[in-house]
Amino acid sequence: MAEFKKRLRRWFPTAQTLEQMRGFAWLGHYLRVHPRLWVLHRRGVALGVALGVGIGVFPLPLQMPAAMLVAVFLRANVAAAAAATWLTNPLTMAPIWGLSAYLGSFVVPRQVAAKSSEVMTQWAWSSPQTWPEAFWEQVMSWGPALLVGFPMAGAVLGLGAYAIVYWAWAVLIKQERRRRRRRSATVQ
Template identity: 50%
Template structure:
C-alpha cells in the first residue's frame, strides 16, 4: 500500500467533513480547492511542518491558526491540523527547553539559567490563574519569547524533512517490493 493511499485512508474526505456538524464550511471550502486536500508528498510535508511551527507557540486556537497558515501556503490542511497535536503537555517541557536554549543563543545570553519559582495556581479561584500563569511566564523571560518562533522554525523544518524523506522511503520500498513480485512471477 502506497503512502498516499495510507494518507487517504487516515484523513477524512471533504464529503465527510460536510456531513459533520460544525465543520460543513471546511468541507465545502476544501472540495472547491482540492490542492489543499491532496495527499501529495510535498503538500503533506509542508502542512505538517507549518502545523508544528504554529503549534509550538502557545495559542488557544492552534488548529485554526494551522489551518489558516496551511491555506495561505497552499499546504495540506489536514496534515497541518494533525501536526499541532504533536505539541501537548508531554512534549511541552522539551519544546520549551529547546526554545529557551535557542532564545539564549540568539540573544547571546550566557551563564546559568535561572529557573522560575513554582507555578502556584489557586484551584478554588480560576479567575487568578491568568495572572499566575502570566507572572510565571514573564519569569522565563525574553529567551522563551524569542526562542518559541525559532523552535517552531527548527522543529517545522525537521518535521518537513522527516515526512518528505519518510514518504520517499515508503514509495521506494513499495516499488522494490513490486519489482521483486514481478521477478518471482516470471
C-alpha cells in the first residue's frame, strides 16, 4: 500500500503548485488550510471517485470544477473527484446515456417514454455518415426518461464506484499487512 501511495503522490500536484495555476489558486489555498482533502486515505478517495463518477454522468461542460467543489464541501479527496470525471468520454457516453434512459424509463410513465425511433430501427450500418443523425434522433426520443435517468445513473454508478474503490483499498491493505508479517517472520 505504501508503494501504491508513493506512485499516486507523484502524479498529484501539491497545494503549492495548485496555488500557482490559473483558476485553481483558491483551491490550493484551501487545500493548504485543509490538507485532509488531499490526503490519500480510503474513505476520502472512495468518496472522491464516487462524486467524480456521479457528476461525470451529467452532460455538463464543467464537470471537473463541479466535482472538485462538491468534494471540498463533502470533505472528499479533490484529486480523485477531478480524475474520476474523466470516466465519461466519447467511448463511454453511449452506454452511460443508454443506462440513464433505461433507469429513467422506470420512473417516467410508459406513454411518455418513447420506444426506438424509426430511424434507429432502420439503421443503415453500411453508411456511417447516417449514424450521428440516427443516434441523435434516438436520444431526442428518450427525452424525459433520459433527463430523469441522469441523476439515477449518477447515483448507481457513484455508489458502485465507492464500493469498488473502498473494497479494493481494503484488499490492498490486507496484502500489505501480510507482506509485513512475512518480512518480520523471516527477519526473526
